[in-house]
Amino acid sequence: MDQTILIDENGKRTDGRSIDELRDVKITIGVIKNADGSAFIEFGKNKIIVAVYGPREVHPKHMALPDRCVLRCRYHMSPFSTDTRKNPAPSRREVEISKVMREALEPAVMLEDYPRAAIDVFVEVLQADGGSRCAGIAAASVALADAGVNMRDLVAACAAGKVNDKIVLDINDIEDKEGSADMPVAYLPNLEQITLLQLDGILNESQFDECIEKAIQGCKKVYEIQRKALIEKYFGNDLPEGEEKELEENKEN
Amino acid sequence: MLEIKKRYVIPGDVIIEGNYRPLMNVIKKDNFIIATRIGIAESSKDGIKVIPLSGVYIPRVNDIVIGKIIDNSSLSWEVDINAIFSAHLPAQDVFGRDFSPAKDDMKKRLAPGDLVTARIITFDRTRDPMLTIQEKDLGKISNGEFLKISSTRVPRLIGKRGSMIQTIEQATQTRILIGQNGILVVTGKNNEGIALAFKAIRLVEEEAHTSNLTQRVKDLLNVSEDVSQTETNNSSVNNEDYVNNSYADNNSNDIKNGHSSNNNIESNNNIESPRRDSA
Numbered sequence: 001m002d003q004t005i006l007i008d009e010n011g012k013r014t015d016g017r018s019i020d021e022l023r024d025v026k027i028t029i030g031v032i033k034n035a036d037g038s039a040f041i042e043f044g045k046n047k048i049i050v051a052v053y054g055p056r057e058v059h060p061k062h063m064a065l066p067d068r069c070v071l072r073c074r075y076h077m078s079p080f081s082t083d084t085r086k087n088p089a090p091s092r093r094e095v096e097i098s099k100v101m102r103e104a105l106e107p108a109v110m111l112e113d114y115p116r117a118a119i120d121v122f123v124e125v126l127q128a129d130g131g132s133r134c135a136g137i138a139a140a141s142v143a144l145a146d147a148g149v150n151m152r153d154l155v156a157a158c159a160a161g162k163v164n165d166k167i168v169l170d171i172n173d174i175e176d177k178e179g180s181a182d183m184p185v186a187y188l189p190n191l192e193q194i195t196l197l198q199l200d201g202i203l204n205e206s207q208f209d210e211c212i213e214k215a216i217q218g219c220k221k222v223y224e225i226q227r228k229a230l231i232e233k234y235f236g237n238d239l240p241e242g243e244e245k246e247l248e249e250n251k252e253n
Numbered sequence: 254m255l256e257i258k259k260r261y262v263i264p265g266d267v268i269i270e271g272n273y274r275p276l277m278n279v280i281k282k283d284n285f286i287i288a289t290r291i292g293i294a295e296s297s298k299d300g301i302k303v304i305p306l307s308g309v310y311i312p313r314v315n316d317i318v319i320g321k322i323i324d325n326s327s328l329s330w331e332v333d334i335n336a337i338f339s340a341h342l343p344a345q346d347v348f349g350r351d352f353s354p355a356k357d358d359m360k361k362r363l364a365p366g367d368l369v370t371a372r373i374i375t376f377d378r379t380r381d382p383m384l385t386i387q388e389k390d391l392g393k394i395s396n397g398e399f400l401k402i403s404s405t406r407v408p409r410l411i412g413k414r415g416s417m418i419q420t421i422e423q424a425t426q427t428r429i430l431i432g433q434n435g436i437l438v439v440t441g442k443n444n445e446g447i448a449l450a451f452k453a454i455r456l457v458e459e460e461a462h463t464s465n466l467t468q469r470v471k472d473l474l475n476v477s478e479d480v481s482q483t484e485t486n487n488s489s490v491n492n493e494d495y496v497n498n499s500y501a502d503n504n505s506n507d508i509k510n511g512h513s514s515n516n517n518i519e520s521n522n523n524i525e526s527p528r529r530d531s532a
Binding site: 036037054055056057066067108110114115116117145146147148149150151152153154188189190191227230231234235 | 261263264265266267278280287289290291305306307308309337338339378379405462
């Protein structure tokens with residue numbers, strides 16, 4: 001019975017990363033022309049596309065709230081996103097992730113600014129490889145900014161977990177299935193507040209603290225990538241000299 | 254008093270620390286002013302604000318907008334103004350006080366699909382925007398080419414005191430009606446002029462926040478430097494133009510296209526007639 005070697009003698013994981021290494025993240029903004037805001041994220045092998053429509057009128061009208069906006073999120077995995085075909089009907093996991101994603105984004109969006117309106121966020125997973133809810137939240141936050149929705153802060157998200165009794169950052173699909181804990185975290189980087197915290201597995205107290213700490217570090221790295229993508233899309237090639245230096249300094253901080 | 258130079262910000266960025274007044278698209282938390290949208294941060298004597306670079310049009314009272322009639326109920330028309338809510342145009346506004354659904358046929362005046370220029374008279378948190386067309390230069394639009402741009406680019410398209418839009422109009426021999434909601438209607442004598450105007454408008458929309466835009470637009474239109482006299486020292490236009498024309502400052506909410514020069518307004522309701530060039 002051959003067990004997958006999750007961390008080998010050199011400290012390398014199944015995909016060659018070290019314990020504290022985030023997968024490659026790439027964000028492209030404005031990919032869906034019909035949507036008010038959109039983003040495409042590649043988080044390791046995850047490929048997720050997010051579209052934001054809104055603020056717009058609520059249909060059916062009775063769901064409108066008189067003093068604030070309604071945020072509706074739908075997380076859906078395409079049938080071809082995993083190696084065995086996934087049934088297109090929303091599963092319990094997708095319903096849970098939709099709810100959890102909405103709760104992660106709501107504290108960041110200033111809902112009181114748009115009474116009687118709705119903002120719809122559609123997250124479609126085209127290829128899944130562990131940590132898709134975090135990638136979805138990160139992309140949704142960028143798409144919301146692209147749509148011009150008032151937000152207190154961007155939401156960055158990253159997962160950490162336990163593999164072979166070691167706390168590692170950003171677990172992929174294999175590590176999720178064979179590891180012993182998975183903790184997705186969503187974080188508001190400037191306000192330093194957590195908006196999503198879930199744990200699937202067993203951790204003792206010190207491991208729990210270490211895991212949160214690592215996940216928050218991961219979130220901060222994801223935030224830098226989100227920020228860079230937004231700035232490049234909107235202010236890209238026209239940064240005056242002073243601004244560019246400022247960006248470099250901010251990155252080093 | 255410019256403590257911050259004009260800066261690019263994304264949501265959550267701290268613009269400045271200190272006891273300043275928050276204006277548009279910013280919030281004040283503890284002693285910091287934080288941006289809530291992607292845009293250009295600017296400070297003035299009134300306070301700090303962010304001029305957004307993206308976003309759906311949010312109706313404001315007294316804005317001139319161009320809308321499309323979608324439907325009518327017995328007492329009003331429903332108008333799509335490319336905003337978060339659709340607006341209403343009451344029938345009494347068009348027919349007068351003694352309107353009655355029984356004797357006046359609403360569809361004869363405005364049918365679904367018609368475009369109208371209107372002014373927003375009311376809008377608040379509790380109800381949808383209400384429009385009026387009973388003013389000079391408002392009303393049904395009878396012809397022209399329709400174009401939609403992002404409403405955040407409208408101030409840049411109008412330019413300082415109408416300079417940008419006048420440049421385009423003069424070079425292409427067209428008349429451009431601009432709604433604050435990002436809808437434009439272009440009328441002109443020949444199709445090449447209209448097509449060229451479209452190209453120029455698209456250029457302004459895509460590069461609104463960049464510098465030297467006026468020069469590039471002029472190059473596109475093959476305009477020589479001394480044509481327009483309303484241009485001031487515009488050879489090196491930079492973000493100054495863009496931020497100075499943010500719609501909050503733009504109190505020249507003129508009927509057609511936001512020019513502050515009042516003597517350019519035609520005093521007729523016939524939107525097709527070509528505009529005379531400014532002397």
